[in-house]
Amino acid sequence: MVHALSEIRRVLVPDGILIDLRPLADRWRVEVTSVRELKRTGHVTDLPEQTNGDIASNEAMREVERLGWFMREQDEMFPFTYSWDTPSEMEEFVNDDWQDFIDLDDDTKRATRAAWAVADGDSRVRIRMNVWIASWRKQTPEAEHTP
């Protein structure tokens, strides 16, 4: 990761901005929603690849800050949702696309199906994750400045 950040720094102009945008492992909520109501039905289980990925990414950013390559200017978290018409579509997506990163336990699956079965006609199921955004400004040590 530090190699990639080195490459990005190389192609950025002096004082250029790096935006780091990524979801954080945080036992994302599972919900059934409609225009009228929102019901929390459980949460996902973070698998080691997901949590270890966050740790490695954070360490890489700390390292490039320590090296004086980038300086963090601001950061914030915001909600980001994936939603489906039915619980089975959600389960299929998690199994196919996220099987290395998160899992859905049986209690959450059962609660989601039960809530969706009695919910309003416009109901959807969704996973609500937290996405982190941070801006970093490229730092150029004096010795690297070209006249």
Added chain:
Amino acid sequence: MSLQRDSDRNEIKFLRKFVDLKDKRVLEVGCGEGRLTWQYVNETQTTLAVDLDRDALRVARVDCPSGFVDKVQYVCADSIHLPLAKEKFDIAVLAWSL
């Protein structure tokens, strides 16, 4: 499938809150199928969208809205060896790829 991502469009709202993309030269690393790219590319001077996944890039090229094709270029590359000259971009976006 009925999948909807980010129906509140928070991702582009926060990206715009954090950085002024207008007339900037933007590098997006990890563009995938262009989901985020198309939401901001029209504001930029140019955008180079990079990903290592050839299949995703193929989708991004095919599905790219016709009005944006002059603004965005897609390149298959690994972020640890970017085939680019130095100091070419004002902004780099790591899109779910660090």
